[in-house]
Structure formats: C-alpha cells, structure tokens
Amino acid sequence: MLLKDKVVLITGGSRGIGAAVAVEMAKQGADVAINSNSGGAAAAEVIAAVEAHGRRCISVEGDVALPETATAFVNAAVEAFGRVDVFVSNAGICPFHAFLDMPAETLKRTMEVNLHGAYFMTQAAANQMVKQGNGGAIVAISSISALVGGEFQTHYTPTKAGVHSLMQSCAIALGRHGIRCNSVLPGTILTDINRDDLSDPAKREYMEGRIPLGRLGQPEDIGGAVAFLASDMAAYVTGAALLVDGGAFVNLQ
C-alpha cells in the first residue's frame, strides 16, 4: 500500500475522477475526506466504497469558489481524522460554449470554480500541512487541455493551464516545508462533465481515433497516477506534470 494510514482530502470527490481517486486512496490505505457542491446520494456511494476497503470517509458539502469552503473543509477533515497528509484539487466544471458569444457569467464561474477554487483549497490545505510540520503532498487535476486548445473550451483551457502553473509556483513556495506539489493531466475521461459532448457518435469516434491506446479514459485510469505522486515513491518529484491520456497528446499524425 502506498498511502497506509495517510489522510487524503479531495475536492469534487462525489463523482467522476474525484470519486475514483477517493476509492484508489482507500485501496492504498488512506482515510478520505471528500468535498463536493452536491453531496447527496453520489457522496454516500463514495463513502460506502471507501468503507468497503476498511477505511474511514467523510463528505463535506460546499462550493469551492468560496474561500470559506476551503477552511471549512480542512477543519472538518482535521476534526474527523486529526490531520491532512495529502490534498487533491479536483473539482471542476466545463460548460461547453462557443467563443464569440461566451456569456461573461459562464467565463467568470468557470474561472472561479476551477482556478480560484483550486487556489483557496490548496492554500488552506498547505497552511494545515505547514502547521503540522511534517510535509505533505498536493496533487492538482489539471488536464491535457493545459497544453492544447478546444474550440468550445476557451474559458476552460486557461483554467487548466492555470492550475498546473499554480502547482509549479506552490512547489517553490512550499518546498522548504517539505510539501510537494504536482499536477496530473488527464486526457478525455468518460464522466458527467463531457457526457453531452460525447453523446454525438461522430465526435466520440473521432476522439477515440486520436488515442494510440484505442479507448477513451475511465475515471479509474487516473487514480494510480495520483497515488504515485501523493506517495513517498515520488519523494523527489515536485512541480511536475504527469500526462495520463492514452497517448492522445503526442498523436500528431
């Protein structure tokens, strides 16, 4: 087990990639706190799945765009489990929309959830780790979209580049505290975030055709990369980005 008895916090942990990461953390021996803005039945399922691996799990509801959600989440995790060892910044949205008539509110909300949310949460988790005094690991779920564009993602791709940039700067700011900061860059992973977009069979076939490994990703494909970066196996890895995309990025022709 890579994370035996560690305490891992994950934003957006009720569904999709965050939920799969929560379960992988439990498989690796960690107790888990998940945040989400919806909670409910989905969060209850994640709690049950973590507990099935013999680990503890709490769910804390809150909008990551609000700074107070970050302190409330970290405080709740510390109250439940005593400390924070690993923080995974995952919550995000991608309301697909064309560039020329992008509503200002859609742009603002996407920036606030994806980038400001990652900032507030990373800051709150890091402050707790510094207070504890024995280091820690922070992993942000950025994206292949930090490296390449998307016609209907002009509001989204800058947030994913920003999240990785945040990890790079935090790697410097927090290195002296023994806190490592890295990004995972998933390719296209089948979740609710792209369900509508990929419901078009032609689009889905095109996306699959771009991937050397021959399939779109599943949320479970991301868990191993996060576990590695969060663990002592990556003790000398900080400020790094790990693409987990089935080879999509390198497939020019």
Ligand SMILES: NC(=O)C1=CN([C@@H]2O[C@H](COP(=O)(O)OP(=O)(O)OC[C@H]3O[C@@H](n4cnc5c(N)ncnc54)[C@H](O)[C@@H]3O)[C@@H](O)[C@H]2O)C=CC1
């Ligand atoms: N699915 C994909 O192809 C890819 C996703 N990503 C990133 O992975 C992360 C997770 O996305 P998915 O699992 O695909 O999406 P999803 O829609 O399946 O899950 C999103 C999670 O974030 C939570 N969330 C959304 N807005 C929130 C808010 N304001 N406050 C708190 N929680 C909030 C939801 O409740 C849910 O738990 C996102 O940051 C996304 O940008 C990155 C690359 C590819």
Ligand SMILES: C[C@H](O)[C@@H]1OC(=O)[C@H](O)[C@@H]1O
């Ligand atoms: C939501 C998209 O399908 C998904 O999000 C990303 O970050 C990937 O680049 C995909 O475009």
